[in-house]
Amino acid sequence: MTAVTLASPGAAVRYAPPIETELERLVAALGAIPALAERYPLRWLAVQLLEGDEHLLAEAEGLGGPAVTAALAASRERLAPHYGEDLDVALVDQRYRFVHTLARQALTRPAAPPLTLSDRIDRVVTHRWLGIPIFLALMWVVFKLTTDVAAPFVDWVDATLSGPVSGWATALLGAAGLGGSWLESLLVDGVIAGVGGVLVFVPVLLALYFALALLEDSGYMARAAFVMDRLMHALGLHGKSFLPMVVGFGCSVPAIYATRTLDSRRDRILTGLLVPFMSCSARLPVYVLIAAIFFPAQAGLVIFGLYLTGIVVAIVIGMLLRRTLFRNQPPAPFVLELPPYRLPTPRGVWRQMWERTAAFLRKATTIILATSIVVWLLLALPVRGGGRFADTPVEQSAFAALSGAVAPVFAPLGFGGWETSGALLTGFVAKEVVVSTLGQTYAVAELEEAAEAAPTNFGEDLLGIAGGLVSATGDALQVLPGVIGITLETPEEETALEGLAAAVRAGFEASSGGHGALAALAFLVFVLLYTPCMTAVAAARHEFGSRWMWVSIVGQFVVAWLAALLVFQGGRLLGW
Amino acid sequence: MSTPSLPLALAGEGATVRLVAIQGGQRTAHRLAELGLTPGVTVTVLRDNGGALLLAVGDTRLALSYGLAQMVLVTGEELRDA
Amino acid sequence: MREVTIALAGNPNVGKSTVFNALTGMHQHVGNWPGKTVERKEGRLILGDRQITVVDLPGTYSLAARSLEEQIARDFIVRERPDAVVNVLDAANLERNLYLTAQLLEAEARLVLALNMADVAAARGLRLNPEALAAALGAPVVVMSASKGQGLAELKATLRDLVTASGRGVRPSLKEVAQ
Numbered sequence: 001m002t003a004v005t006l007a008s009p010g011a012a013v014r015y016a017p018p019i020e021t022e023l024e025r026l027v028a029a030l031g032a033i034p035a036l037a038e039r040y041p042l043r044w045l046a047v048q049l050l051e052g053d054e055h056l057l058a059e060a061e062g063l064g065g066p067a068v069t070a071a072l073a074a075s076r077e078r079l080a081p082h083y084g085e086d087l088d089v090a091l092v093d094q095r096y097r098f099v100h101t102l103a104r105q106a107l108t109r110p111a112a113p114p115l116t117l118s119d120r121i122d123r124v125v126t127h128r129w130l131g132i133p134i135f136l137a138l139m140w141v142v143f144k145l146t147t148d149v150a151a152p153f154v155d156w157v158d159a160t161l162s163g164p165v166s167g168w169a170t171a172l173l174g175a176a177g178l179g180g181s182w183l184e185s186l187l188v189d190g191v192i193a194g195v196g197g198v199l200v201f202v203p204v205l206l207a208l209y210f211a212l213a214l215l216e217d218s219g220y221m222a223r224a225a226f227v228m229d230r231l232m233h234a235l236g237l238h239g240k241s242f243l244p245m246v247v248g249f250g251c252s253v254p255a256i257y258a259t260r261t262l263d264s265r266r267d268r269i270l271t272g273l274l275v276p277f278m279s280c281s282a283r284l285p286v287y288v289l290i291a292a293i294f295f296p297a298q299a300g301l302v303i304f305g306l307y308l309t310g311i312v313v314a315i316v317i318g319m320l321l322r323r324t325l326f327r328n329q330p331p332a333p334f335v336l337e338l339p340p341y342r343l344p345t346p347r348g349v350w351r352q353m354w355e356r357t358a359a360f361l362r363k364a365t366t367i368i369l370a371t372s373i374v375v376w377l378l379l380a381l382p383v384r385g386g387g388r389f390a391d392t393p394v395e396q397s398a399f400a401a402l403s404g405a406v407a408p409v410f411a412p413l414g415f416g417g418w419e420t421s422g423a424l425l426t427g428f429v430a431k432e433v434v435v436s437t438l439g440q441t442y443a444v445a446e447l448e449e450a451a452e453a454a455p456t457n458f459g460e461d462l463l464g465i466a467g468g469l470v471s472a473t474g475d476a477l478q479v480l481p482g483v484i485g486i487t488l489e490t491p492e493e494e495t496a497l498e499g500l501a502a503a504v505r506a507g508f509e510a511s512s513g514g515h516g517a518l519a520a521l522a523f524l525v526f527v528l529l530y531t532p533c534m535t536a537v538a539a540a541r542h543e544f545g546s547r548w549m550w551v552s553i554v555g556q557f558v559v560a561w562l563a564a565l566l567v568f569q570g571g572r573l574l575g576w
Numbered sequence: 577m578s579t580p581s582l583p584l585a586l587a588g589e590g591a592t593v594r595l596v597a598i599q600g601g602q603r604t605a606h607r608l609a610e611l612g613l614t615p616g617v618t619v620t621v622l623r624d625n626g627g628a629l630l631l632a633v634g635d636t637r638l639a640l641s642y643g644l645a646q647m648v649l650v651t652g653e654e655l656r657d658a
Numbered sequence: 659m660r661e662v663t664i665a666l667a668g669n670p671n672v673g674k675s676t677v678f679n680a681l682t683g684m685h686q687h688v689g690n691w692p693g694k695t696v697e698r699k700e701g702r703l704i705l706g707d708r709q710i711t712v713v714d715l716p717g718t719y720s721l722a723a724r725s726l727e728e729q730i731a732r733d734f735i736v737r738e739r740p741d742a743v744v745n746v747l748d749a750a751n752l753e754r755n756l757y758l759t760a761q762l763l764e765a766e767a768r769l770v771l772a773l774n775m776a777d778v779a780a781a782r783g784l785r786l787n788p789e790a791l792a793a794a795l796g797a798p799v800v801v802m803s804a805s806k807g808q809g810l811a812e813l814k815a816t817l818r819d820l821v822t823a824s825g826r827g828v829r830p831s832l833k834e835v836a837q
Contacts, residue, residue, distance in 0.1 A: 103753040337671065
C-alpha cells in the first residue's frame with residue numbers, strides 16, 4: 001500500500017512562540033554569512049545551535065566569526081527566563097509533541113492493548129532468578145553447536161585437504177616436472193598445510209556465527225545485557241558493556257570497535273581491556289585440536305571450562321583495574337532499548353554467517369598465507385647439520401633455532417619445546433596460525449607421506465569427497481539431539497588430525513617431563529589469555545591510544561604466564 | 577495533585593507512574609528525552625533486577641540502570657501495585 | 659545522467675538492513691566511512707533505466723550528533739544531500755520512531771517513509787493510516803513487512819516515481835550550486 005500526497009511539502013515542527021522568534025532572528029544572522037548559507041539549511045542549523053551542538057557551533061564560529069557567537073548568546077539570554085537550563089530538553093519535548101500529534105493521526109490503538117508476546121517472553125527471560133540460568137543454558141547450547149555438531153564437518157574438510165587436494169597439487173607439479181622439488185614442498189607443506197589448517201575450522205566458525213546471528217536477530221542479546229547487568233557491576237561495568245564482550249567471543253577486533261556504543265571513555269577503555277579475555281573464535285581451533293588429542297572424552301567440557309576461565313579472569317582483572325587504574329571513576333549509567341522479539345529469517349541469519357565467515361577467510365588468505373610462507377621459509381632454511389634448502393630436518397631449521405631461543409620462557413609452564421613456543425610466536429600475528437604452525441612443526445614429514453600414499457584418480461577423489469560430506473552430515477545430525485542432553489550413541493573413538501595427534505602428544509610429554517596432559521591444559525590456558533593478535537592490538541591502539549595498547553600487550557602476557565604457571569606447577573604439587 | 581515526586585528507582589516493580597522531570601547532567605536528560613522519556617509520559621516498571629529497571633514507555637521497552645533511574649523524577653499519583 | 663543517491667535512515671532494530679538487502683540484493687559494497695571505523699554499506703539498485711546508489715546510514719535515535727554514528731548519518735544527510743532519504747520506521751513503535759522523522763524533516767531531507775514491521779503492528783491490534791501520515795508530512799508513505807518481502811515492490815515503485823518525476827526527479831545538491 002502506498003500513499004502519496006504532494007500537497008504540503010515541508011510540514012515541519014513548529015516550536016513555542018518565543019523559540020520561533022529566536023529561530024527567525026538566528027536564521028537572519030546566519031543567512032548573512034554566505035559560507036554557512038551554502039553549506040547548511042539555515043533553520044535546521046539555528047535549531048541545532050540552540051540545542052547546544054558543539055561541533056556545529058565550532059564550525060559556525062569558524063566560518064562566521066564572533067557575529068555567530070553574539071547572536072546565539074543573545075537568543076539564549078532572551079530564552080533563559082522561559083526555559084532556564086533546559087532549553088535543549090524543551091526542544092526535544094516540543095518535537096515529541098509534534099510527533100505525538102502525527103502518531104495520533106496515523107495510528108489507531110485498540111481499546112484494551114493486549115499483553116504482547118514479547119512482554120510475556122520477557123516475564124520469563126528477564127526474571128530475577130531464572131534470567132541467569134536461561135542465559136547460561138543458551139551459552140551451553142552455543143558451545144555444543146560449535147564443538148560436537150561442527151566436528152564431523154571439520155574431519156571432512158581435513159580429510160579432503162590433506163588427501164585429495166594435496167594429492168592433486170603433487171600430481172600437477174609432477175606432471176610439470178617439478179615433483180619432489182622445493183616448490184612442491186612450499187605448496188604442500190607451506191600453503192596447503194598452513195591455510196588448510198585454518199580452513200578446517202570454517203565449519204566451527206559457521207556454527208558460531210549461526211548461533212550469534214540467532215541470538216542477535218531474535219532480540220535476545222539485548223535481554224542478556226539486562227540480565228547480566230548485575231554481574232557486570234562486579235567488573236565495574238554495566239550491562240551495555242556486555243554486548244562487546246559477547247561479540248568478543250566471535251572476534252576481539254569488532255568487539256573493540258563495538259565499545260564505541262558505550263557512553264564514557266572510562267567504560268570504553270575498561271571494556272576494551274577486558275574484551276580479549278573473552279575467548280575469540282580464532283582460539284577455538286587450538287582448543288579443539290589440543291582437547292581432542294589430550295582429553296577426547298571431555299573435549300566439550302574442557303572447552304566450555306576455558307571459556308568460563310576467560311570470563312572469571314576478566315572478572316578478577318576488572319575488579320583489580322577498578323580499584324587501581326580506574327579508581328575514583330564510577331561507571332556511567334546506561335540506557336538500552338530492548339527490541340521486540342522476532343523470529344530470525346533464514347536469509348538474514350545466512351547472510352550474517354556468510355559475511356562474518358567470509359571476512360575471516362579474507363584474513364586467512366592474506367595474513368595467514370603470508371605467515372605460513374614465512375614459517376615454511378624458516379623451516380626450510382638449515383642453520384645446523386648438513387641439510388639443504390627445503391630438505392632439512394625440522395629440528396635443524398632456522399625456525400627451530402629462533403623458537404628454541406624463546407622456549408626457556410615457557411619451560412616453567414610445562415611447554416618449553418621449540419615447536420610450541422614457535423606456534424605461540426606466530427600466534428602474535430593471528431591466533432588461528434597457532435594450529436597451522438603446530439601442523440607444520442610437528443607434522444611436516446607425516447603430511448608428505450599422506451600425500452604420496454594415495455594413488456587415486458580424480459573421479460574417485462571427487463566421489464570420496466562427496467561421500468564424506470554425506471556421512472559428515474549424518475554424523476552431525478546424530479550429534480544434534482545431544483546438544484539438548486539426549487545421547488543416541490557413544491561418540492566414536494575418532495579424533496581430528498590423527499597423524500598430528502601422536503606427534504603433539506609426544507612433544508608435550510617430552511617438554512613437561514611426563515606430565516603431557518597437565519602441560520596441554522597450561523598451554524590452553526596460556527593461549528586463552530595471552531596477548532591478542534596484531535589486528536586486535538592495532539584496533540586497541542586506534543581506539544584507546546598507544547599507552548593502553550601497551551597495557552593490553554604486556555598485561556595480558558603477564559596474566560597468561562602467571563595463570564599457566566599456576567595450572568602446571570599447581571597441578572604438579574597436587575600430584576597430577 | 578500535590579503528590580510528591582520520587583526517583584523512578586524507588587517506584588518498585590509493577591508500578592505505573594508519570595514522569596515529572598529529569599535531573600542531573602544536561603547530556604543525560606537530552607539522551608533520555610530522545611528515547612521518549614520526556615516530562616508527562618507514563619512509565620511502567622516491568623522488571624527491577626536489583627541493578628537496573630526494565631521499563632515500558634509507550635511501545636518502547638528500555639533497560640535503565642539504577643544510576644539513571646535515580647535522576648528520573650516521577651509522581652506516585654498513578655502508582656499502583658501489580 | 660547524474661548519479662542518483664538514496665540514503666536509508668532509521669532507528670536501530672527497525673529492520674533497516676533487511677530493507678537494504680532487499681533493495682540491493684547482491685550488489686553491495688562494504689567499506690568504512692572516510693577516516694572512521696564505522697562500517698559503510700553501499701549498494702546498487704536498478705529502477706527502469708536508472709542506476710541508483712543506496713547508502714545504508716548507521717542506525718540512530720536522533721540526528722543530534724552526540725555519537726559517531728549520529729554524526730555520520732547527519733553529515734551525510736545535511737552535507738551530501740542525497741536525492742531521497744528512505745526513513746525506515748518500526749510501525750509497532752511508531753511514535754518513538756517518528757522522532758527521527760521530525761529531525762529529518764527539519765534537516766530538509768526529501769523523505770520516503772517506510773513503515774516496516776506492519777505485520778507486528780497488526781498483531782498488536784494497531785491500525786495504521788498511511789494516507790493521513792502522508793498528508794500530514796507531504797511525503798510518500800509505504801507500508802511494509804520487509805522480512806516477509808511485503809511492500810518491497812511498492813517501495814521500489816515509489817522510489818522510481820520519485821527519481822524519474824520530471825523536474826523534481828533530481829535536485830541539484832547544495833554543494834553543486836555552491837560550485
